[in-house]
Amino acid sequence: MDTFEQRVRAVDWRRFHHAYGPAVDVPELLLALAEADRDEAGFSEAVSALWGNVFHQGTRWGVTAKRVPFFIELLSDGPRSPEARSFLVKYLHHLAVGYPESLFP
Numbered sequence: 001m002d003t004f005e006q007r008v009r010a011v012d013w014r015r016f017h018h019a020y021g022p023a024v025d026v027p028e029l030l031l032a033l034a035e036a037d038r039d040e041a042g043f044s045e046a047v048s049a050l051w052g053n054v055f056h057q058g059t060r061w062g063v064t065a066k067r068v069p070f071f072i073e074l075l076s077d078g079p080r081s082p083e084a085r086s087f088l089v090k091y092l093h094h095l096a097v098g099y100p101e102s103l104f105p
Contacts, residue, residue, distance in 0.1 A: 004034055004077075008070060016063035019056035023063040026054065030070050036084035043079075047087055055091070058099045068095065 002010070008027045016023040032039065032046035054063060075088050 004070075004073065005031060007073075011066060013063070013066075016061070016066050018054045018061040018063050019059065020053050023054070023061075023066075025049065026063055026067065029054070030067065030074075033071075033074055033084065033088070034078055036079035037081050043081075043084060050091065055094060058094070060095065060098075064095060068092070 008030050011027070013023045013026050016026075018026070029046040029049050032042040036043035054061065054067070071088050071092055075085065075092075078088070079085065
């Protein structure tokens with residue numbers, strides 16, 4: 001069975017884009033999320049980058065759908081820290097519903 005890292009690296013991320021161009025930084029961001037329990041600084045940087053370039057001001061990009069299965073996998077078998085799990089759930093929530101004013105006045 002392939003590892004999480006192998007599955008992440010198997011994707012041609014150059015084919016997908018986010019707010020600042022090709023999503024070539026996304027594999028390292030996903031791997032940093034997977035290591036959240038061991039590398040708190042790397043996790044914080046990944047969270048900031050994912051909000052800032054991959055879900056920039058509520059916009060979904062071509063890379064959005066490609067990341068969702070990896071987020072689901074991380075929720076199932078990934079980091080156990082409450083901060084990491086909370087981020088994953090909140091991020092998936094925002095990807096699904098954006099920032100509707102009825103939910104976020």
